[in-house]
Amino acid sequence: MNTGPDPAPPPGDRVPRTDRGRKTLRKLLDAAAIEFGEKGFHETSITGITRRAGTALGSFYTYFESKEEIFQALVRDLSGRVRDAARQAPSPGGDSFAVERAALAAFLRFAREHKEIYRIIDEAEFVDPASFRRHYETTAGRIHERLAAGMARGDFRSDLSEAHAWAIMGMNVFLGLRYVVWSEDLAAEEIAALANGLLRQGIAAG
Template identity: 50%
Template sequence: MNQYSCLTLPKAPRTARGRKTQAKLLDAAEVEFGERGFHDASIAGITARADVALGTFYVYFEGKEAIFRALVAHFSRLTRSVIAERIVGAPDRVTAERLGLEAFIEHARAHPHIYRIIGEAQFVAPDAYQAYYQTFADAYETGLKAASARGDIREGHAEELAWALIGMNVFLGQRYGLWNPDKPAADVAAAISEFVAYGLKGQRDRSQA
């Protein structure tokens, strides 16, 4: 078993109808777990929201924890896909960071239950919780090293920078995705982009260093 096996999505059904049913169950689970929390959520609640027969649930998932883990994996893949799509064609890493943060804030607004679900995963499925963030960190680190090799950013500390940027984005997504969703995501991302590019000193101080 590799370190990310706990984030493996359930095997996709062979038929379009089956894939649609599985997707409906995941969408319903997102709302059920997001509104009620893992312990109060129920399979019956998920199937009722999905308008699927109770017995059909077990065709796709073994139980409540199984679909919860599948949902964590689904969020991981979906979030990375949304960000990757937005940053395609970015001319440099700093621009990619700005576009990626903007996409993440918008994604958090579209999926307001993501924070509760991932937060609960820390206790319900701690291996899946750790793997959720580790997959982001590994991809981030790879991207930072590539940017460094191109001369976009300075060399060194890619692992630490990856985790720092992830932590910053997680809280920015919470603040401006959930708590203050009226502020344009592009404005938030632009403000943070300057910080990412020049740090706490700012462009003027760096030029005089």
């Protein structure tokens, strides 16, 4: 029974209709990523975001009602860009392990260019828990789909489950934290190769 008032239109309804609008929205999200990444949610201000974006304050309110709303949109945006980076990673002629390896290398390269993603996603746990959870659930869901595809191709063993997807995601996230955000000791390709070796053969002595 829905007796409440009509809900406010979600952020998704205020979609830009023009190229110029899309560019403005992109500038706002990019500026927000830098501001939230450097200062954290609480120290970031809407005027700080528009100043960095080089847009009028009114442009902000064309797309967002509040700092909370642009933060939520930013988490969704980053989540989508990670997805696209992994999906578009070429793994020419490779098997399902090559797909997994290319996806991880692409994620690590993205994170190296956008280190703020870790702080923003991590802060979402406190600022916007639903977005935090959705980011990891959808990411694990995509890995689970790749595992299913690899089982169907006969590359992966047939008993893999959602929990394997969570294990692989955790592996990837922590390798990125250590070797991308905290240091750059290893190239993305080296890290991806190492993780792929673990998936391919485990760690048992030959």
